[in-house]
Amino acid sequence: MFDSHVPLPPGQQLVARDKWPLVGERLPRIDDGPWAVTVDGCVQRPRTFSLDELRTLPRVERSVDIHCVTRWSKLGVRFCGVLLREVLEVVEMEEKARFASFSARSERNHSTSLPLADALNLDALLAFDCDGRPLPQEHGGPLRIVVPGRYFYKSLKWLERIELLAEDRLGYWEATAGYHNKADPFRQQRYMAATLTKQQALSIIASRDFSGRDLRSIDASNRDLSGLRASGALLRDADFGGSILRGACFDRANLSNAHFRKADLREATFLFADLEGADFAAADLRGADLSGASLFGASFIEEIHGHADPDSAARVDATTRLEPSQLEALTPLQIEFMRGWH
Numbered sequence: 520m521f522d523s524h525v526p527l528p529p530g531q532q533l534v535a536r537d538k539w540p541l542v543g544e545r546l547p548r549i550d551d552g553p554w555a556v557t558v559d560g561c562v563q564r565p566r567t568f569s570l571d572e573l574r575t576l577p578r579v580e581r582s583v584d585i586h587c588v589t590r591w592s593k594l595g596v597r598f599c600g601v602l603l604r605e606v607l608e609v610v611e612m613e614e615k616a617r618f619a620s621f622s623a624r625s626e627r628n629h630s631t632s633l634p635l636a637d638a639l640n641l642d643a644l645l646a647f648d649c650d651g652r653p654l655p656q657e658h659g660g661p662l663r664i665v666v667p668g669r670y671f672y673k674s675l676k677w678l679e680r681i682e683l684l685a686e687d688r689l690g691y692w693e694a695t696a697g698y699h700n701k702a703d704p705f706r707q708q709r710y711m712a713a714t715l716t717k718q719q720a721l722s723i724i725a726s727r728d729f730s731g732r733d734l735r736s737i738d739a740s741n742r743d744l745s746g747l748r749a750s751g752a753l754l755r756d757a758d759f760g761g762s763i764l765r766g767a768c769f770d771r772a773n774l775s776n777a778h779f780r781k782a783d784l785r786e787a788t789f790l791f792a793d794l795e796g797a798d799f800a801a802a803d804l805r806g807a808d809l810s811g812a813s814l815f816g817a818s819f820i821e822e823i824h825g826h827a828d829p830d831s832a833a834r835v836d837a838t839t840r841l842e843p844s845q846l847e848a849l850t851p852l853q854i855e856f857m858r859g860w861h
């Protein structure tokens with residue numbers, strides 16, 4: 520059970536109790552060498568630890584609430600392992616150390632970083648076990664970082680190196696996908712906006728051609744954008760609330776966490792778009808085509824305290840196109856609502 524007095528961060532939804540989505544890389548790099556974790560950078564005594572050496576450090580167990588930036592949360596997961604603090608005591612931090620950068624034994628050397636003070640204050644953990652069992656490999660076994668109180672992209676799977684730095688170095692998602700470097704779920708620090716001036720944004724909106732552009736977090740709300748061309752655009756976290764988007768083309772666009780509240784999306788197409796965490800509450804989706812789109816965590820009706828709010832229902836009917844299998848990515852309440860129409 521989880522503490523019901525701890526609120527979910529804004530914009531998050533609970534996954535079904537036994538579900539744990541797999542996000543990002545699925546496997547560590549294939550490597551025959553024994554698992555080892557190197558701790559170096561701004562430390563007095565750089566050192567490489569074997570897993571057994573790490574296991575001799577004091578063990579703690581923490582109940583951690585997982586909040587993924589794509590809007591799913593899983594509360595009260597029990598992780599067991601060694602506090603980062605204990606490891607850093609062995610290698611002795613230098614005065615000038617300000618950031619901790621973690622990197623993975625993975626094909627793309629996945630990485631992420633945190634201010635050292637945050638990592639210590641939040642009790643960042645090197646976790647071996649989860650809910651009483653060794654961490655499954657796809658979830659970062661044999662050893663992952665777990666950072667309570669930050670979006671889960673700060674919790675690196677397959678830990679191979681901890682480097683202490685005087686200056687920050689952005690991690691993989693933070694540098695390539697615009698994930699917010701602070702990542703506090705209670706402040707919704709999800710994404711950095713694209714670097715556009717207000718003028719540039721306005722003239723792109725006026726052109727109604729977003730195709731292939733990076734327009735993360737753009738405010739395109741309450742406008743007439745009928746016939747918008749936005750195929751392949753990067754529109755994560757974009758706001759289209761209240762806009763008229765009749766016949767718009769969003770094929771293969773990245774619309775994760777985009778806002779379409781009360782938007783008029785009649786006859787719009789979303790073929791193979793990424794709609795993870797997108798919000799379609801009270802939108803009009805009659806005649807819209809969502810075939811092949813990824814709908815993990817998307818919502819079509821608002822959930823308040825575990826109940827659907829009928830006033831916020833999207834308008835979907837038999838002319839709204841999507842395959843039944845796509846609905847499996849939704850929460851039970853969303854599935855129930857959508858099944859009413861398909």
Ligand SMILES: Nc1nc2c(c(=O)[nH]1)N[C@H]1C(S)=C(S)[C@@H](COP(=O)(O)O)O[C@H]1N2
Nearest residue numbers: 541542543544623629658671672674675676
């Ligand atoms: N090595 C590695 N660690 C990673 C990622 C990744 O792609 N590679 N993705 C991050 C993201 S975005 C999330 S939400 C979590 C997902 O962890 P899970 O697959 O165990 O749910 O891992 C984080 N750590």
Ligand SMILES: [Mo]
Nearest residue numbers: 542587588672
């Ligand atoms: Mo994530």
